[in-house]
Amino acid sequence: MTGLLDQIIQASLLGGLYAIFALGLxxxxxxxxxxxxxxxxxxxxxxxxxxxxxxxxGLPAPIAFALLIPIGAGMGWLLQYGLFQRAASQNELQIILITFGLSVILQNGLLGIYGADTRKVTAGGIELASLHLFGNINIGVLPLIIFATACVLIAGLEQLLYRTGLGVKIRAIADAPEAARLVGLKVAGLMAIAMALVGITEAVSGGLMSIWTNFDPSSGSSRLLIAFEVVVLAGLGSFWGVLVGGIIIALAQTFGGMVDSAYQVLAGHIVFLILFLARPQGLFPKT
Amino acid sequence: MTSGLVLFGRIALALGLIGLCAAPVLFSPAMLVLLTQALTMLTLAMLWNLVAGYGNVMVIGQHAFVGIGAYAFYGFAMLAGWHMAVALSAAMAVTLVCGIAVYAMLYRLRTAYLAVGSWVVAETLMLIASRLPGFGGGSGASLPTSLLRSLGVRAPERLSTIYILVLGMAVLAFGLIWALMRSRIGLGLAALRDSEEGAAVAGVNTRLVRAASFILAAPMVGLVGVLITLQKGRISHVASFSMLDWTIYVLFIVVIGGLGSLEGPIIGTLVFFLLREVLQDYGTLYLITLGAISIVVVLFAPKGLWGLARRKLGCDLIPLTHDPKTGDLR
Structure with missing residues (x-):
């Protein structure tokens, strides 16, 4: 019985990482x-x-991680300003095609630079440390940090979007870009700021993922699919729903993996498709 | 009224078709293999263009139907032991049913969601295919030589039989799309391509034509899957459901050639194979170049190379629309 409880706890913590993947999306x-x-x-x-x-x-992991965050923000800002904004006048289809091209360039660029090997970052022992809860249940310090980071990011984004002036502006361009333009908001600039926020979540997920799990240049696709499933499950505009969605996918994968390791990824997809058919608007839609 | 350039273009197309028909006697086996691949990609590109370019249904999971076609064909021909022609038709029927099911599941999703949603479905089906009993599991299964021999006893004969089948498939796909585009549904699709809101206001049943483009393309993509299986002589979940081969390359071909036109996929296929011959030794650089070209094309020439050429020519090489005054094809 404690074995099952242990699995549920581990899966929930993994759900935190999935939630961070999905926040940017x-x-x-x-x-x-x-x-x-x-x-x-x-x-x-x-x-x-x-x-x-x-x-x-040779930088220590915490410093490297801290460096990643401004880099991620700058990258997001640049991508929106230099690339996506230029396609904004065209339809949605064209922006998807551009991001598709970008995806292929990134995957093959990484493959060219780093080779196809599976990698992992060592962070000086923190990835091995664990806390003893009760019975024979231990939880890793790193998964706990990641889960806490997910909660902090979600709470921070909620505060930013619903409590600050910048948040009001960003929500205004989300709801009615034309009207936002009419009242004098700089839509392009605000969109670049929103994309910088996305870049920060990408930096945080990339940094944390590199310590916790293996990755290789082709891992991006599976991360995108997880992020997508979590976002759709959560429903539009719900950040805490993203955390629940992340935990659902992680639980599905964990239980699938208990049946047969080959079913791990498949179980995540199937649970997503079933829930999506039952509730296409997501579990916690805000609108 | 057609200018000299248009006439030249049409003659080039006609000569190309004649050349393709005579290819088995004209060219070496190696060239025939290349042409078989090119026609396979061309067919997939025409079908993806029908769905995404005309129907505005942005799918990036088309490889799912290639895989379904391949696996269904293997199941009917090998496991059930049906005659190849029956198995081929049955495989197309299976992909048609799957197309309807997938569309029923995804049609509610808007553009961007549908794109990634179709990818999730493709990924799910690929993983299921890798676990199907009787289909060789994760390592795949080969077609037995007895089956391949019915296409020709010796390798060169087999090559030309498969080539003729693939050419027939490409011509069939082109003919179907041309006929569809000339029908009422096609008129609706062309309106949808130009402006979704405009089409709806003008009375086009956008839901119907969108569904038609997706569901009609599915069995044809399944047929491509069958012929890819005959070319390779085997099925495997990795190769039969390959996203790189059957979706990413196809997308690049259509985007570079020209989304939403009959000529675009043809031009795109030519450019794609030309680039492949030049760059394939450079590995990752080849795909980076393709990605970069497609981004530049989307940004600066959203209608692709054919869109640029059409501005110069002033009319289509493959006549599709009617002159509003005279009613003639042009």
Whole structure:
């Protein structure tokens, strides 16, 4: 029985990582109204950057991680301003095609630079540390930190979007871009800021993922699909729903993996498809 | 009224078709293999263009139907032991049913969601295919030589039989799309391509034409899957459901050639194979170049290379629309 409880706890903590994957996508779907197909590849690119910072430059993991965040923000801002904004006058289809091209470029760029090997970042023992709860249940310190980070990010984004002036402006361009333009909001600039926020979540997910799990240049696709499933399950505009969605997918994968390791990923997809058919608007839609 | 350039273009197309028909006697086996691949990609590109370019249904999970076609064909021909022609038709019927089911599941989703949603479905089906008993599991299964021999006793004969089948498939796909585009549904699709709101206001049943483009394409993509299986002589979940081969390359072909036109996929296929011959030794650089070209094309020439050429020519090479005054094809 404790074995099952242990699995549920581990899966819930993994759900925290999935929620961070999905947060950036939730912002881009909600505010910018497009799905960035390269989202997963940008996360993996951040993981590889973490690898370079810690292994080649020899920086300690926390400092490398702190460096990633402004880099991620700048990258998001640049992508929106330099690339996506230029396609904004065209239809949604074209922006997807651009992010698709970007995804292929990133995957193959990483493959060219780092090779196809599976990598992992070592962070000086923190990934091995664990806390004893009760009975024979232990939880890792790193998964706990990641779960806490997910909660902090979600709470922070809720505060930012619903309590600050910047948040009001960003929500205004999300709800009615034309009206926002009429009242004098700088839509392009605000969208670039929103994408910088997405970049920060990508940096955080990439940095944390690099310490917790293995990754290789082609891991981006599976990360994108997880993020997408979580966002759709959560429903539009719900950040705490993203955490629940993340936990659901992680639980499905864990139980699938208990039946047969080959069913791990498949179980996540199937549970997503069933829940999606039952509630296409998501579990906690705000609108 | 057609200018000299248009006439030249049409003659080039006609000569190309004649060349393709005579290919088994004209060219070496290696060239025939290349042409078989090119026609396979062209067919997939035409079908994806029908769904995404005309129907505005942005799917990036088309490889699912290639895989379904391949696995269904293997199941009917090998496990049930049906005659190849029956198995082929049955495989197309299976992909048609799957197309309806997938569309019923996803049609509610708007553009961006549908794109990734179709990818999730494809990924799910691929993983299921890798676990199906009787289909070789994760390592796949080969078609037995007895089956391949019915296509030709010796390898060169088999090559030309498969080539003729693939050419027939490409011509069939082109003919079907051309006929569809000339029908009322096609008129609705062309309106949908130009402006979704405009089409709806003008009385086009956008839901119906969108569904038609998706569901009609599915069995044809399944047929491509069957012929890919015959070319490779085997099925495997990795190769039969390959996203790179049957969706990513196809997307690049259509985007570079020209989304929403009959000529676009043809031009795109030519450019794609030309680039492949030049760059394939550079590995990752080849795909990076393709990605970069497609981004530049989407940004600066959203209608692709054919869109640029059409501005110069002023009319289509493949006549599709009627002159509003005279009613003639142009």
């Amino acid at each position: 939730a912002i881009s779907v909600g505010v910018l109204k497009f799905i960035n197909v390269a989202h997963g590849d940008l996360i993996v690119a951040m993981s590889f950057l973490m690898l370079t910072l810690t292994e080649s430059l």
